Amino acid sequence: GNSVTQMEGPVTLSEEAFLTINCTYTATGYPSLFWYVQYPGEGLQLLLKATKADDKGSNKGFEATYRKETTSFHLEKGSVQVSDSAVYFCALSDNDYKLSFGAGTTVTVRA
Amino acid sequence: SAVISQKPSRDICQRGTSLTIQCQVDSQVTMMFWYRQQPGQSLTLIATANQGSEATYESGFVIDKFPISRPNLTFSTLTVSNMSPEDSSIYLCSVVPSGGSRTDTQYFGPGTRLTVL
Numbered sequence: 001g002n003s004v005t006q007m008e009g010p011v012t013l014s015e016e017a018f019l020t021i022n023c024t025y026t027a028t029g030y031p032s033l034f035w036y037v038q039y040p041g042e043g044l045q046l047l048l049k050a051t052k053a054d055d056k057g058s059n060k061g062f063e064a065t066y067r068k069e070t071t072s073f074h075l076e077k078g079s080v081q082v083s084d085s086a087v088y089f090c091a092l093s094d095n096d097y098k099l100s101f102g103a104g105t106t107v108t109v110r111a
Numbered sequence: 112s113a114v115i116s117q118k119p120s121r122d123i124c125q126r127g128t129s130l131t132i133q134c135q136v137d138s139q140v141t142m143m144f145w146y147r148q149q150p151g152q153s154l155t156l157i158a159t160a161n162q163g164s165e166a167t168y169e170s171g172f173v174i175d176k177f178p179i180s181r182p183n184l185t186f187s188t189l190t191v192s193n194m195s196p197e198d199s200s201i202y203l204c205s206v207v208p209s210g211g212s213r214t215d216t217q218y219f220g221p222g223t224r225l226t227v228l
Contacts, residue, residue: 036219044154044203044219089153097142097207099217101153 002027006090006102013080013109021075021105023064023090031092033057033066033073034099038087047075047088080109113138113206115220123226124194131190132223134204139184142207145177148222149200160187160204184209194227201225 007022025031035047035057048057053068062077073090090102114137124130134143143160158166158179166179181187191198201222207215 034216043221046216046218049216093217097217098144098156098159099146099154099205101155103153 002031002092002094002100004090004092004100004102007105008103009105009107011105011107013107015081015109015111016079017109019075019077019080019084019107021088021090021107023073023075023102025071025073025090025092027071027092027094029094031094033064034091034093035062035064035073035075036089036091036101038089038104040086044089080107082109082111085109112216113140113208113218115204115206115218117202117204117220117223119223120221121224121226123228126195126227128194129190129192130194130225131188132202132204132225134187134189134220136185136206139209140206141209143181143187144205144217145179145187145189146203146205146219147200148203154203157189157202160189191225194225196227199225199227 003026005024032051034049036044037047038044048059050057050066056065064073064075085108087104087106089104091099116135118133145157146154148154156169157172158168160179160181162181178190201224203222204220205217
């Protein structure tokens with residue numbers, strides 16, 4: 001079956017630091033890959049996605065590249081801000097639309 | 112995109128009772144799903160809500176415990192039956208807009224935070 005393994009948290013950073021959250025997946029087919037974000041007190045929203053190998057998703061300064069050879073979709077941001085404090089979820093979707101989520105990584109950015 | 116509302120936003124219930132959660136979308140959608148997010152945990156898919164027919168449940172979830180209705184393309188309900196404290200979670204509905212494919216964004220409702228005493 002499909003599964004997503006995500007870097008354990010919590011992660012605490014200072015403002016302007018570099019952020020990486022590792023995500024690897026197992027899938028039987030050719031999944032689409034997503035990063036969702038949950039800001040404090042808010043609902044889950046899509047941060048970025050990639051639908052095929054070597055695609056790069058980007059949004060709000062975050063990037064992730066779909067690496068089929070390493071079955072990975074690591075999230076990166078070069079300079080984080082306090083407003084990036086949130087829980088980040090890696091997820092995949094296969095042919096049936098269903099999303100399989102990673103465990104989530106809590107990121108706290110200090111001023 | 113799709114705008115999703117859920118009612119109630121939160122509730123505190125006694126064990127043994129049932130709660131029905133509503134999910135309303137502002138446009139017709141192809142797919143609707145119900146997820147559970149237990150405290151400090153990730154999201155787990157409960158079932159796919161099928162319009163006009165019985166929901167499709169994931170392993171570990173059964174209709175008697177989580178009956179689901181979807182009478183049309185914009186509305187669904189999830190009932191949590193005979194509740195116990197282990198059912199304390201956030202319950203979220205999500206949708207794929209009509210005409211969407213598996214690569215399209217899945218939109219989530221704001222969630223219903225349920226606490227069972």
